[in-house]
Amino acid sequence: MKKLLVIVRKEFAQIFRQPAILRMMIMMPIVQLILIPLAADYEVRNINLQVIDFDHSTYSQEMIQKLAASPYFRLVSVPDHPDKALHNIEENIADLTITVPHNFEKDLIRENKASVSIEADAVNGTKASLGVTYASQVIGDYNQQIRERLVQMPRFNEMTLIEVNTSFWYNPLIKYPLFMVPGILALLVTMVGGLMSALNIVSEKEIGTIEQLNVSPMKRYQFLLGKLIPFWVLGLVSITLGLLVAYFIYGIVPRGSYFSIYFFSGVYLIGALGVGLLLSTLVDTQMQATLFSFFIVMFFVLMGGLYTPIESMPDWAQTLSSFNPVRYFIRVMRAIVIKGSGIGDLIPELKAMIVFGIVLNTLAVLNYRKRST
């Protein structure tokens, strides 16, 4: 036990001796926490709209005003020719073209029916379909107004109206940072636990100092624990830092208890360290570790539901993502911070994390040889 303590102290000393790496470890969470939530605002608004009005009638002008006044749209151009409009879309000046045809007003009043065409730049399909939905809504509302104006009062009274009230729970103002911050915290702990620990061990391999450690009289578990405990502690430090940043920059206070956050972090870190350890047994150089871990981190992040919801994935991908430890931790962090869930609500996730911890570390220890090959 005493020997272990000495090793741990030595490892800490080694980490603190390299200020560049330490600075990186502190900077990384802060930069990520500041940048990503600010940027990760997927809400589709500020759609650049252009209108070609061939009709130049009172109605077409009125409708265009309604569209321009909508918070979703920004009227950027009023071209007089479709070629100019297409050019604007090619140059990314406009996202959406609404064309009001000749005789729009006449058709509407005489034929009871008029049409408006919308052309959307659909390279980004989600944005295009939402843009069309919003535009249709505004036009539909305007349509309703016209009816109310044109149709005689008694008939108007026969028209029925369904009122729709929407309320958003847990996050009524639709604040994106509240959603992103807990996810990034989870990612952060993964990076410190899984990546930094691997790099640390591999760098000893590459420089050759691991041989010295191997010939020393310490046991295998002492060596491994000595390497892992400092990173376990650092992982908890990084989550503390992250929570502080979340509070001071975004004013986010977890709705759930701090105890459950640290409890889950502690359990999860064991699994994350297992990933790092396993990684370090599989590679010989830091270059390989970098590439390998990059590959894994990319997979973990993309398949973990941080940016795109897991529910949107096809079934096979959802099954695949259930083997992704990060997925559980992201879900746990979000549940605790946003919804205030407790440990009792998250038993399935806790079980998954414990299983990951045991399996990954067992694999890593079996794979670790205290000899150079």
Added chain:
Amino acid sequence: MKSSLYAMIVKEFKHVLRDGRSLFFLLAQPVMMMTLFGFALSNEVKESRVVIINQAHDEMSAALIDRFDESRYFHVVGTIDDSKEVSTWFEQGKALLAIVFPAHFAEDLKHTNKGSVQILADASDPNTAAIAANYAGAILRNFQSEGLGLTKLPYEIKVEPHMLYNPQLISAFNFVPGVMTLILMILGAMMTSVAIVREKETGTMEVLLASPMHPMQIVISKAVPYMVLAFVNVLIILFLSVFVLNVPIRGSLFLLLAESVLFISTTLALGLLISTSTEKQQVAMFISLVGLMLPALIFSGFMFPIENMPLPLRVISHVVPTRWYYSIVRAIMIKGLGIASIWKETLILGGMTIVLIAIAVKKFKVHLQ
């Protein structure tokens, strides 16, 4: 002199090719990302789980519930009577949306011409919640504008949407350019910087510098293999996107490849710059990850919409090379445009490359003393 450079490049190629594990990941990375983005990841909200709180139990609410169930956006997972149970459904993640039909819904509609429906959303994922609530509102509005399924309304303005470039709204059209941007950034910047710093860290850089080669030749010979690898990756990505994901290359392939070479040079210049400012591989890697990958991901505009960002971030995005390359690839591949539409982006990338190389060379010389 030329032949010694050639010999150095051959040597560096051997280094790269000998490390089979690294090579594997370098080539597997684009394949994995293309597969994930192509088949697994999507922002699309579909089959959202909806729980119905039906206090009405009339034909009108039944008709609406059917509409929800038929829609591809929703999947009705249950019907309950008491709205108090909703929070449990949300907390256990069993439903994303709850729709409340109050008692006497149809009667109110008939007699007072007014009925109200409440949509409750679990907004812990605000993006999905907002989109799903929006779709739900659209279903309700359509139902109403179709005269509640009874009569046809007068004065109808019909909206005819056309989706340009991507009529089936395939998300691959958006991400293929994004994945290309990311992969090239990793390969170009991260790999070159780590490769050069590795020589410094292990001490072999001294040996190389003591050789009669010019320092720039050493650096160029280090960069060339990664340039070739990056180009191979471009080919792999384009091959996968055309033949597996059915994303066409509408513009000129030659122009696309030429622009890619330009962008690869930009990333190599960045890698070079990083390598001159650090002695440790771990530091080089973190600078690449935090200083390059993250901005590349955030500011290319492929995962996060740039126009939604606060002003300072939008300003920063102009100096991030990935943003320009991404819009070049999109213009050539998806929109089928020529150099006339992207000369501005090309000039910006070219300018950045020259400036970066100039700074790197200057720093490199200082460093050697």
